[in-house]
Amino acid sequence: MNIQDFYSGHEFFAHTYLGAHLEGEGATFRTFAPAADGIVVLWWPLGDDGEPSCDEPRTVEMHRVEDGNFYEASIPGASEGDLYQFRIYHGGRYLDHADPYGYGTELRPGHRSVIRDLGGYQWGDTQWMGERTSRTNAPLNIYELHLGSWRKRGGAEEASDDPADWYSYEEIADPLVEYLATMGFDAVEFLPLAEHPLDASWGYQPTGFFSPTSRYGTARQLMGLVDRLHATGIAAILDFVPVHFAVDSFGLANYDGTALYEYPNDAVGVSEWGSHNFMHSRGEVRSFLQSSANYWLGAYHFDGLRMDAISRIIYWQGDEARGVNGNAVDFLRVMNSGVHALDPGCMLIAEDSTNYDGVTRPVEQGGLGFDYKWDMGWMHDTLEFFQTGPEWRPQNYHKLSFSMMYYYNERYLLPLSHDEVVHGKATVAQKMWGDYGLKFPQARALYLYMAAHPGKKLNFMGSEVAQLREWDERRQQDWFLTTYPVHDAFRRYCRDLNALYLAHPALWEGDYDxxxxxxxxxxxxxxxxxxxxxxxxxxxxxxxxxxxxxxxxxxxxxxxxxxxxxxxxxxxxxxxxxxxxxxxxxxxxxxxxxxxxxxxxxxxxxxxxxxxxxxxxxxxxxx
Missing domain, CATH: 2.60.40.1180 (Golgi alpha-mannosidase II)
Known part of the structure; x- marks a missing residue:
């Protein structure tokens, strides 16, 4: 890591210096905490049974290094799987924090960091990584998935928060890959897999920006899942949250006793979700987020990042009336340019509902440098049209065609995402006007219209079986529906429509021409x-x-x-x-x-x- 680049916001490898790194017969720990009065590593070594060998942690004092804003300690004997956290003193008090750059975290409700060795995995996707592209003139049919509720062990339909019901990254690989290939999806987008304390946040309020959630296993198991997807020709996209972070005291909040990552003023520092907004004007924050983005693409071979809530970066609090946040926009340009250079062929996708110009224009041409932008207008207009009664459709006729009036302004991706099947909005099939029997022909027509419309595609899990129950992260999808002929026929239709899309270049080669x-x-x-x-x-x-x-x-x-x-x-x-x-x-x-x-x-x-x-x-x- 280059210290000057770290401060100026141009570093993309801060995680190779900061955090816990196995070296020789032990590990070296480093953290950035300029306002700290002192820091101690709390260390729980593992015993032969894989559990911490002591109730009370061993303590090792860290010492200042570099320019005095960084702390470091080496611990002989520290090894893979050991637990640790940092006790940070400031103003006569202390708080215990997980490592912001930690490669692993224990299962919630625990929050201590875990030493992980990211080396040693033998990747088998060299050809894939060398040949991948952003797919502008290729098919891209994305299956959006929440890993913990796609399927659960034993096929239980009832709601459950029990970790024993989750499949691991390793266990889910074969059934997921087989399903995606059979159903005609050539990419899967995972809702955030960065560590997060609350299941109900779906990962959108993270605490571990370098830590794959332990809900589903280890770092190497996640590598194996991505590798397995690539072996079958399926791209892996990860939801990435560069806007805000969870307020839990063990996380980034007031990390060194001050607002190190967040704004000190709640007027711009607290998001509409009650989380802390990153202060993108700080170089150290930029380097943190840029390194996180590069880490997921580099260490785990993800093929793309779908970046959440980009409108909240472009405009102050996402409100156009408050004006453009120039520093944050500059951060996006630097991050996107750097990531594209370091991770060739990756896809950067903006979830952005604003009319800000140039989201998918190259940075060197004054744009933000994303490859794709979610077409939220198409999504809202299309669903509202299909919710409209037939007697009112003539008056609303052009609502369905309006998207083509602006479509070529950006490289758009058409999303029917998880956000449209929760919080009382009803599922896609349930949204269709009319009674039960009338919903299915309209849903079939909707998905054919989606295939016909230019732009890459994204559908949330469960929609392909015309699920009628809103998504609940505690329950697996209603796979039993395929025992009913009308739902099984709908699944068959979605499979054949996906196959048609993939097989015919007319449906994707000229998406942006x-x-x-x-x-x-x-x-x-x-x-x-x-x-x-x-x-x-x-x-x-x-x-x-x-x-x-x-x-x-x-x-x-x-x-x-x-x-x-x-x-x-x-x-x-x-x-x-x-x-x-x-x-x-x-x-x-x-x-x-x-x-x-x-x-x-x-x-x-x-x-x-x-x-x-x-x-x-x-x-x-x-x-």
Whole structure:
């Protein structure tokens, strides 16, 4: 670690110096605490049974090093798995803190740090890491997952806080990889895995920014999970929280007796969630967060970071009326530039609901340097439209198409995330207008519209089986629903739709190219019919190159059938139905193979049942 870079906010490897590091026959401990009057390491060595060998910790005094703002101690005999924390004295008092740079933490409600050796794991993903890209012109179909509630041991459906019900990183690897591959997801996004004291925070109020949560095992087990994903061609993305941290006294709060990581003023120092906001104007804080981001991507080979609540960094307290937080915006630019340089091919994804310009523009062009931005406007407008009764949809017709008015301003990712299935909002399937039977055809049409719309995709676990119970982190997903034919048919539909998406370059190659998208119908509010064409960009090269792949999507989102609906499809000779939301194998009423669409003389004629959608592969006219 370069001390000057640490202070100026340009360090990305602070974790290689600070924290606990095994060296020779012991370990060296270092921490940054400029206002401390003194610091002692409290150390609990492990016995042969894997438990602390003493109730009371051994104490080792730390001494000042470097410029006097850092403390260090070496402890012969300290080894992997030992517990420790720092007792920090200030103003005649002391508090015991976990190590801000600790590589491990004991299981909650314990909070002591654990010595971890990150070396020794033999990675098998060298080719993957050398070839990965941010996937701008490639498919990206993300399965968002909370590790502790995807599945639980024994398949118990009841709520439980018992750690014995959680699968470990190692145990979950094979079933998770098999499920993702079968269902057609090529990436998984884990809700935060950094250590956090409260299960109900889902990891969004962390205390251990370098510590994989011990709920699911050890650091090496997490490495093994990521390695297993890569071996199957599945990218691993991690939710990362650079905005705020938990207020627990053993964490970062008043770490050296002063507001070292947070603002000293509660007006900007306390978030809407009651947590502490990071003070991004401090170089030491920037280096801490940048090193954490680089650590997860480097040490654990994660392929991307989805950064939470970026609006709270861009604007003071996330409020545009309070103005841009210039220092925090500068922090984002430095961090994103540095991470991209150190971790080639990684994806940086902003969860940002603001209209701030240039979130996905390169830093050298004045942007923030993210690869993708969540399209929150698309998400809200789309779900609100499908919640609207059919009698009101003509008046709200353009709500569904509005996203394309601004879409090319950024590189957008379409999210139907965990935030949309909690806190009384209802699940995605439950949001659909109407009674139980009417929700399924509309949900099928919604997901086909999502596939047709440009932009990478993200869906939260459970949505693929049309779960109707809101997500609860204490319960596993309602997998029993697949014993009901209508839910199993919905799962089959989602699987086939995902396979269709991955197989057809027209659905992702031109995501951010205007030539890859056009409306075929966006002016029929009376019938509430829409039609979209997606195509690969470039087309024939004049020297025998391939014709562009063209796929048309037609939707009837009204509650009325439209027979013989005609739609001009220029320069197309014929159309092959690729998928139809009304097929009986998916819970609809039309037999697969009983085609209801023909294309002649550049006009598509189709019978459109209520709440339906279909995708058709177009073949070009000869000559």
């Amino acid at each position: 205007r030539d890859g998208f056009r409306w075929l119908q966006v002016d029929d509010p009376e019938h509430v019919v829409y039609a979209i064409e997606r195509s690969t960009v470039g087309g024939a090269d004049g020297e025998g190159g391939p014709e562009p792949e063209r796929i048309a999507f037609v939707f009837n989102l009204s509650d009325q059938a439209h027979e013989g609906y005609e739609l001009p499809v220029p320069d197309a000779a014929s159309a092959e139905v690729l998928i139809d939301t009304a097929w009986d194998c998916y819970g609809g009423t039309i037999a697969r193979g009983d085609e209801r669409a023909t294309l002649e003389d550049g006009t598509l004629t189709a019978d459109l049942p209520p709440f339906c959608g279909m995708a058709l592969l177009l073949s070009p006219q000869e000559g």
